[in-house]
Amino acid sequence: MRALIxxxxxxxxxxxxxxxxxxxxxxxxxxSPKPLLTTVPAHP
Known part of the structure; x- marks a missing residue:
């Protein structure tokens, strides 16, 4: 009963x-007009 209350x-x-x-x-x-980066850019 206490749990229900x-x-x-x-x-x-x-x-x-x-x-x-x-x-x-x-x-x-x-x-903000700038988009948020959600991924790390790949390095060539």
Missing amino acids: AAAIGLATAFALVLILTAMGTPSGDT
Whole structure:
């Protein structure tokens, strides 16, 4: 029973956190025009 209560509290907390972050909206700012390198360039 305690595990069920703990799971319910954790789920409610996570759900509340998602709602708060959603209500805050997207942060202001611009994205970088330069692409990120995800691989290491090959050396000839």
